[in-house]
Amino acid sequence: xxxxxxQAISKRFNYLFRSTKGLALVAIALISLxxxxxxxxxxxxxxxxxxxxMVRVLGMDLVEAEREGRIIMLYHTIAMAVVAIEVYFITxxxxxxxxxxxxxxxxxTAGYLIAMVFGLWYAYFGHDRVFHGIFLFGQSLVFFAxxxxxxxxxxxxxxxxVKDPDYAHAGGVDLERLAFFLxxxxxxxxxxxxxxxxSYWGSxxxxxxxxxxxxxxxxxxxxxxxxxxLHIMLALIGMGITLIIGRWFxxxxxxxxxxxxxxAIGCIVITLAVWAVVPYEPYAHIFIYVGAVPSMLAALMLVxxxxxxxxxxxxxxxxxxxxxxWQKLRALMHDPLRFGSLWQMVFMNFTVSGVGIFMAVTLxxxxxVMPASEERITLTGHWxxxxxxxxxxxxxxxxxxxxxxxxxxxxxxWLVIVSSDLAFGAVTxxxxxxxxxxxxxxxxxxxxxxxLTDVGLATVLVALAAFMLWRLFDLFRKEGRxxxxxxxxxLASSEETTSASEREVAR
Amino acid sequence: xxxxxVLLTLVALLVAGCAPVRDMPPAPPPxxxxxxxxxxxxxxxxxxxxxxxxxxxxxIDYDYxxxxxxxxxxxxxxxxxxxxxxxxVRIVDDQVVGHYPGDEFRGYDHEKEIEAGEWPHxxxxxxxxxxxxxxxxxxxxxxxxxxxxxxxxxxxxxAYCEFFxxxxxxxIEWEKAARGPDGRPFPWGHEIESNNAxxxxxxxxxxxxxxxxxxxxxxxFYNGRSYEGYQxxxxxxxxxxxxxxxxxxxxxxxxxxxxxxxxxxxxSKANYAYNLRVWTRNSAGPxxxxxxxxxxxxxxxxx
Numbered sequence: 140x141x142x143x144x145x146q147a148i149s150k151r152f153n154y155l156f157r158s159t160k161g162l163a164l165v166a167i168a169l170i171s172l173x174x175x176x177x178x179x180x181x182x183x184x185x186x187x188x189x190x191x192x193m194v195r196v197l198g199m200d201l202v203e204a205e206r207e208g209r210i211i212m213l214y215h216t217i218a219m220a221v222v223a224i225e226v227y228f229i230t231x232x233x234x235x236x237x238x239x240x241x242x243x244x245x246x247x248t249a250g251y252l253i254a255m256v257f258g259l260w261y262a263y264f265g266h267d268r269v270f271h272g273i274f275l276f277g278q279s280l281v282f283f284a285x286x287x288x289x290x291x292x293x294x295x296x297x298x299x300x301v302k303d304p305d306y307a308h309a310g311g312v313d314l315e316r317l318a319f320f321l322x323x324x325x326x327x328x329x330x331x332x333x334x335x336x337x338s339y340w341g342s343x344x345x346x347x348x349x350x351x352x353x354x355x356x357x358x359x360x361x362x363x364x365x366x367x368x369l370h371i372m373l374a375l376i377g378m379g380i381t382l383i384i385g386r387w388f389x390x391x392x393x394x395x396x397x398x399x400x401x402x403a404i405g406c407i408v409i410t411l412a413v414w415a416v417v418p419y420e421p422y423a424h425i426f427i428y429v430g431a432v433p434s435m436l437a438a439l440m441l442v443x444x445x446x447x448x449x450x451x452x453x454x455x456x457x458x459x460x461x462x463x464x465w466q467k468l469r470a471l472m473h474d475p476l477r478f479g480s481l482w483q484m485v486f487m488n489f490t491v492s493g494v495g496i497f498m499a500v501t502l503x504x505x506x507x508v509m510p511a512s513e514e515r516i517t518l519t520g521h522w523x524x525x526x527x528x529x530x531x532x533x534x535x536x537x538x539x540x541x542x543x544x545x546x547x548x549x550x551x552x553w554l555v556i557v558s559s560d561l562a563f564g565a566v567t568x569x570x571x572x573x574x575x576x577x578x579x580x581x582x583x584x585x586x587x588x589x590x591l592t593d594v595g596l597a598t599v600l601v602a603l604a605a606f607m608l609w610r611l612f613d614l615f616r617k618e619g620r621x622x623x624x625x626x627x628x629x630l631a632s633s634e635e636t637t638s639a640s641e642r643e644v645a646r
Numbered sequence: 647x648x649x650x651x652v653l654l655t656l657v658a659l660l661v662a663g664c665a666p667v668r669d670m671p672p673a674p675p676p677x678x679x680x681x682x683x684x685x686x687x688x689x690x691x692x693x694x695x696x697x698x699x700x701x702x703x704x705x706i707d708y709d710y711x712x713x714x715x716x717x718x719x720x721x722x723x724x725x726x727x728x729x730x731x732x733x734x735v736r737i738v739d740d741q742v743v744g745h746y747p748g749d750e751f752r753g754y755d756h757e758k759e760i761e762a763g764e765w766p767h768x769x770x771x772x773x774x775x776x777x778x779x780x781x782x783x784x785x786x787x788x789x790x791x792x793x794x795x796x797x798x799x800x801x802x803x804x805a806y807c808e809f810f811x812x813x814x815x816x817x818i819e820w821e822k823a824a825r826g827p828d829g830r831p832f833p834w835g836h837e838i839e840s841n842n843a844x845x846x847x848x849x850x851x852x853x854x855x856x857x858x859x860x861x862x863x864x865x866x867f868y869n870g871r872s873y874e875g876y877q878x879x880x881x882x883x884x885x886x887x888x889x890x891x892x893x894x895x896x897x898x899x900x901x902x903x904x905x906x907x908x909x910x911x912x913x914s915k916a917n918y919a920y921n922l923r924v925w926t927r928n929s930a931g932p933x934x935x936x937x938x939x940x941x942x943x944x945x946x947x948x949x
Binding site: 181186203204206207345346351354355356357421502503507508509510511512577578579580582 | 699700701754755756757758772773774797831832836837838847856895902903904905907910917918920921923927928929930931934936937938939
């Protein structure tokens, strides 16, 4: 009996901590758990008094002066897990040696788990400095995993030269692999950018949130470094998921050949420009805009390629050779998970990039005539939407990888697309409200946008919770889906998707 | 059919979100006496105190007095009538305007030049203004007599204080008056309850009428009294100053090098509770006015 129990636990442990799907599932589940608990500390749940109950039940110690520090710790714990998920996908999708894959995944898993547990413990449950030290150790492991990943991705290895001319290459070097490599190296450098400032914490550097110093005419070098750090890390996470989705779609051909060099150049320029914010702030912004253009163009090419592919597949499925506009549209949208992952990149332009460019161009006329508290809402709304959009894209990819099929696939996909975009759209309108309604007359608009945001986000969270519960209950089944996935190893492919390994053989 | 139902529901939600925007406030608030006299002043003794979120030891080496409450609509209406009569301010294009000698312009990034000239003090055509103007004199709107004066620019706040020989408090003076010497985050102590102050979704009586963003409450409202069943906590600062957290942001006097922005303190009815911490800063151009921005004055003790 005991042996069987141990075997059952061992098998599940193997699935959860040694397979890509299991590792990603654990990280997504933990992020969901953190979001569910810590989400009660603000927004409508705080207004309804849930925060007070949660603080009392969990014994949280919320000192007012430490709010900003707590939030920074919370962001970092979630970000570490998101980075880990992307790393799992990269080690799964990009060819590398098995021992490299295993070492990187194990190191980053230990790192983000340690950072998450001890970071939150330090920030919210008493302030034992030992826990802060262990939190830093966890982050260091994540960094070390990144170094290992960069080494594993080294694009000039002979065995990873491109053989199929359909994929972007230069002298045989796989440019997609190069782009992955550059994103990882840029992330490592940019992490150091934050770490250096962090090391001054308590010895000259004081905790602050970037949105609180936005109008300070004299920012310190350490403040500029932190502002640069948070912007570039999010941008690189965005580039990372774009490349991952490119692999998922088996992005190739002419557009791939144009997009990959653009992505690589964009990554280099934008990263160096963000680092240059510290010594040369006024000029660095110009180069940030310059660097953003090729990266966004590369993403656009992926969207064009992917949508074209979806249309062709959808039409072929129904044997349609000459299609009307509506038939093409239907074909495009026949798989919400794959359509959604690219649609969210497009939608990002309406709610993040477009809005960001508008804000930058009209800064003095629109943003800077508002009180700082209003501009702050606009900025925080801006990057919350960006983070959440990236999260939905990760979810779409993961849901496909774990084999969501048929009606459940369609319902989950469309529910997340429609409700998240409803929420993001409402947040965008809310954050830009001053452009079309005066402060004295804003209440009805505030009421509606807040309601739509809450409805949208709640629906996404319910869909996510259902998804997570399905996978949780599955773990209690002897021959559940987890067992099939484990038995199939990392070669498991899902509906309508070419697996990474199959594609690598083709390459 | 099911799909159509879901689609229709979503469309209905979106359309509902495009409902016409109506002006607020819809009706005058009930008059409430708080028992706190807005004409009174509180003494803030000089000495050391802890400044900012990170508790920097700071010294103010003089005593001063601050208004116990924010300046009210009734007070500002009386002032405007006097100032119009003396020619300190005048009415131009639906605005009360007055002279300001200008700031030194250094040409920093994002810095706007504040030139010498006439600058707006209050708008006359914004529904957020709680004053009536009959073409000759100002009166507070009924029910708003003892509410804080809002829709007033930094110029308008400064002019009010200077008209009486007072001035706006600097940020440091304001913060000391709000938190006293012991480093507390709120004027009354270390934690905030919903009936300590008027902030976003604090469930004060006005929120039942106009929603979570609420309306202003009479100055000195949070003094431990009960108002028709709504029990408040006595939320004065250690020096007996009311409304230093919530209700309306308060303009500070400082003009900083390289920035045209003026700073506000205290948080408002429209902000979450964390904005009410005494070190939280808000800023806007000196010509900004809004339904959540007011002020109080400071005077030297020798008076």
